[in-house]
Amino acid sequence: xxxxxxxxSLIQEEGVDFLRLQFTDILGTVKNVSIPAHQAAKAFEDGIxxxxxxxxxxxRIQESDMRLNPDPDTFAILPWxxxxxxxxxxxxxxxxxxxxxxxxxxxxxPRYVLKRAIARAKDMGYDMNAGPxxxxxxxxxxxxxxxxxETHDHGGYFDLGPKDLAQEIRAxxxxxxxxxxxxxxASHHEVAPGQHEIDFKYADxxxxxxxxxxxxxxxRAVAELHGVHATFxxxxxxxxxxxxMHTHISxxxxxxxxxxxxxxxxxxxxxxxxxxxxxxxxxxxxxxICNPTVNSYKRLxxxxxxxxxxxxxxxxxxxxxxxxxxxGPNASRIELRSPDPSCNPYLALAxxxxxxxxxxxxxxxxxxxxxxxxxxxxxxxxxxxxxxxxPGTLGQAxxxxxxxxxxxxxxxxxxxxxxxxxxxxxxxxxxASVSQWELDQxxxxx
Ligand code: GLN
Ligand code: MG
Ligand code: MG
Ligand code: MG
Numbered sequence: 001x002x003x004x005x006x007x008x009s010l011i012q013e014e015g016v017d018f019l020r021l022q023f024t025d026i027l028g029t030v031k032n033v034s035i036p037a038h039q040a041a042k043a044f045e046d047g048i049x050x051x052x053x054x055x056x057x058x059x060r061i062q063e064s065d066m067r068l069n070p071d072p073d074t075f076a077i078l079p080w081x082x083x084x085x086x087x088x089x090x091x092x093x094x095x096x097x098x099x100x101x102x103x104x105x106x107x108x109x110p111r112y113v114l115k116r117a118i119a120r121a122k123d124m125g126y127d128m129n130a131g132p133x134x135x136x137x138x139x140x141x142x143x144x145x146x147x148x149x150e151t152h153d154h155g156g157y158f159d160l161g162p163k164d165l166a167q168e169i170r171a172x173x174x175x176x177x178x179x180x181x182x183x184x185x186a187s188h189h190e191v192a193p194g195q196h197e198i199d200f201k202y203a204d205x206x207x208x209x210x211x212x213x214x215x216x217x218x219x220r221a222v223a224e225l226h227g228v229h230a231t232f233x234x235x236x237x238x239x240x241x242x243x244x245m246h247t248h249i250s251x252x253x254x255x256x257x258x259x260x261x262x263x264x265x266x267x268x269x270x271x272x273x274x275x276x277x278x279x280x281x282x283x284x285x286x287x288x289i290c291n292p293t294v295n296s297y298k299r300l301x302x303x304x305x306x307x308x309x310x311x312x313x314x315x316x317x318x319x320x321x322x323x324x325x326x327x328g329p330n331a332s333r334i335e336l337r338s339p340d341p342s343c344n345p346y347l348a349l350a351x352x353x354x355x356x357x358x359x360x361x362x363x364x365x366x367x368x369x370x371x372x373x374x375x376x377x378x379x380x381x382x383x384x385x386x387x388x389x390x391p392g393t394l395g396q397a398x399x400x401x402x403x404x405x406x407x408x409x410x411x412x413x414x415x416x417x418x419x420x421x422x423x424x425x426x427x428x429x430x431x432a433s434v435s436q437w438e439l440d441q442x443x444x445x446x
Contacts (some may be wrong), residue, residue: 002075002076002381003072004041004044004072005043006072007040007072007093008041008044009073009077011037011040011091012037012408014077014089014091016037016077016089016090016091017036017037017041017087017088017090017094018034018035018036018037018089018091019034019035019036019037019039019043019090019092019093019180020033020034020078020091020092020093021033021034021043021048021068021090021092021093022091022093022094022213023068023094023095023096023097023109023214024110024111024277024346025055025110026108026110026344026347026415026418026419026422027344027422028110028281028292028343028344028345028347029270030213030216030217032092033046033050033068034049035408036237040327041124041441042119043068043070044070044072046332046418047067047069047070047098047444048049048066048067048068048070048095048297049065049067049068049100050065050066050067050068051065051066052065052066052106052245052411053099053370054260055371058224059374065100065101066096066097066098066099066100066106067097067098067099067100068094068095068096068097068152069093069097069098070093070096071093071094071095071096072093074092074093075088075091075092075093075180076091076092076180076438077090077091077180078090078092079176079179079180079218080142080176080218080221080222080225089215089308091135092214094111094210094213096109096111096112097109097111097112099174101265107412107413107414107415108414108415108418109414110344110346110415111206111346111348113346113347113350113410113411113412113415114205114206114209114347114349114350115139115206115349116350116412117205117349117351117353117354117357117410118204118205118206118353119359119397120354120357121143121353122354124357124360124361125253125254126181126251126252126253126258126357127149127204127249127251127252127253128204128205128206128249128250128252128259128349128353128374129202129203129204129205129206129208129249129250129251129252129333129348130202130203130208130247130248130249130352131199131200131201131202131203131204131247131248131333132199132200132208132246132247132248132339132345133197133199133244133245133246134198134212134215134216134232134243134245134406135190135195135197135243135244135245136195136219136230136231136232136243136341137151137192137194137195137199137231137233137236137237137243138151138152138153138169138194138195138196138223138228138229138230139151139152139228139230139231139232140152140168140196140228140229140235141227141228141229144151145197145231147231148229149230149236150198151193151195151237152165152166152194152228153165153166153189153193153194153196154164154193154194155189155194156189156191156192156193156227157188157189157190157191157194159293160361163217166194166196168226169222169223169228170196171345172222172225172226172407173187173198173218173219173222174187174198175201176218176221176222177198177214177215177218178406180218180275181216182200182201182211182214182215183200183201183202183340184198184199184200184201185200186198186199187199190241190243191240191241191305192237192240192241192313193240195241195243198215198219199243200215201221202248202347205350205353208345208349209345209346209348209349212341212343212345213346214243216232216341217364218264218318221401222321225342226287231340232297232340232341233297233342233362234291234293234296234298234299234340234341234342235295235296235299238297238298240268240304241304241305241306242298242299242304242306242307242340242341243299244298244299244337244338244339244340244341245307245340245341245343246258246322246335246336246337246339246340247261247332247335247349247352248254248324248333248334248335249330249333249335249336249341249352249353249356250272250274250333250334251271251272251275251356251424257329257330257332257333258271258272258330258397259271259272259275259333259334260272260328260331260332261332262326266314266323267309267328268323268332268334269332269334270307271360272332272334273361273365273366274342274356274359274360274362274363274364274366275334275356275357276312276321276356276359277359277364277365277366277367277368278308278355278356278358278359278360278362278364279320279321279334279336279355279356279359280312280321280366281355281358281359281364281386282309282354282355282358282365282393282404282406282407283310283320283338283390284310284390284391284396284397284400284404285351285355285397285401285403285404285407285408286338286348286351286352286387286405286407287300287338287369287391287397287398287400287401287406288345288394288397288398288400288401288419288423289337289344289347289348289401289411289419290336290339290343290348290351290352291338291340291342291343291394291397292343292344292394292423293342293343293426294393294394294426294427294430295342295407296340296342296394297391297393297394297397300390300392301337302318302375303375305318306337306338307316307319307320307337307338307390308375308379308389308390309370309374309382309385309387309388309389309390310365310387310388310389310390311367311369311370311374312334312343312366312369312370313369313370313371313374314369314371314372315369315371316339316370316371316372316374318374318375319369319370319374320336320337320338320390321334321335321337322335322337323335323369324332333416334443336352338390339352346441347415347419350410350411351407351410351411352396354406354407355406355407355410356407358406361411366441367386370385374387375437387401391400393427394423394426394427394430395424395427395431398420398423398424398427401416401420
């Protein structure tokens with residue numbers, strides 16, 4: 001854990017010119033304010049003040065002064081900045097946002113919402129570990145430098161070069177991530193043309209959320225350096241797979257992995273089943289957070305390895321939760337397959353954790369696994385087996401969120417209302433917009 005003094009000397013040694021103080025808005029967009037590196041000591045001492053009124057979902061004009069407190073654990077030099085010749089050296093620090101009136105953490109800071117979830121888990125004797133599998137597309141740009149939907153290659157699942165044209169790009173992403181302290185576990189070409197996945201090692205929930213935010217910046221920056229565009233939009237092209245961000249979850253207690261039970265058929269403990277039951281119970285509401293865009297729901301359709309039914313399985317990938325084959329004191333975990341990489345990682349991990357903890361607290365009973373391909377189920381099959389569906393649109397997801405007190409509490413009233421407001425606006429605008437599909441269907445027909 002780097003102390004403030006250690007960081008101050010690193011700034012000297014590495015010749016850092018600027019510090020980017022970062023935080024995330026409610027929608028998951030990374031924001032930053034840059035300060036000259038000689039202000040670092042002051043930033044650690046007093047924080048840095050900024051006007052929060054212009055940040056999406058933050059505060060009203062009359063109470064707009066906010067303070068950023070840099071978290072020394074998150075110091076990292078931004079490698080893609082220094083790759084450019086004669087460019088300045090920048091480092092980033094992820095910050096907590098403080099309400100200057102009360103001196104307390106700002107209730108609208110997603111990082112604080114996650115810290116609250118982590119504290120609840122801690123009170124119950126657990127630490128959450130999370131390992132994400134973010135997927136993304138790489139697209140060509142047009143003459144004007146704007147992103148197109150022409151995929152950068154035509155490779156498929158686990159393809160090698162020359163079909164996989166992005167090996168260089170992925171390699172550079174991985175080197176940069178490693179220079180920032182990531183432990184990358186695997187990377188591969190995904191199922192769809194131009195689609196890739198890079199998996200980094202699981203960590204505690206806060207580190208993982210910070211890592212996801214950093215990961216998205218690195219991927220986009222490296223693509224930019226290669227003259228292509230990387231996107232975490234969940235479903236940029238209909239008819240082929242979209243991009244998910246499967247998230248592996250486990251809880252650790254004093255005796256190690258609280259999800260592991262050697263004797264169990266699936267290697268899962270009672271605690272794991274209760275957690276899983278909580279995730280299933282709150283699945284409709286957490287969808288609003290884990291799948292927060294209009295486009296997210298174009299991914300959650302049958303036939304593309306994305307879940308639509310609220311069930312778990314040890315064998316098939318059409319279920320919402322999968323029990324990976326790996327088992328053992330270090331490996332027993334569950335994989336939530338609904339999240340997509342457009343989510344706010346702090347809020348997403350917070351609601352997943354609260355949902356599971358609620359299951360443990362209420363000792364919810366977990367249904368058995370579903371072994372069939374659920375995409376093939378008829379409506380009667382589903383109803384008979386009590387399998388619910390995930391919300392089919394952003395509008396339905398917001399409704400489900402607003403009917404779930406546990407998840408609303410997880411977000412706190414500030415974020416719950418700002419999030420609902422922003423997303424209702426987004427969905428209403430979408431409903432009123434005229435799409436290319438409609439023009440193709442109706443323009444010449446009527
Ligand atoms: N892209 C798929 C999804 O949307 C996942 C594919 C895979 O990782 N096997 O979730
Ligand atoms: Mg994977
Ligand atoms: Mg994948
Ligand atoms: Mg997976």
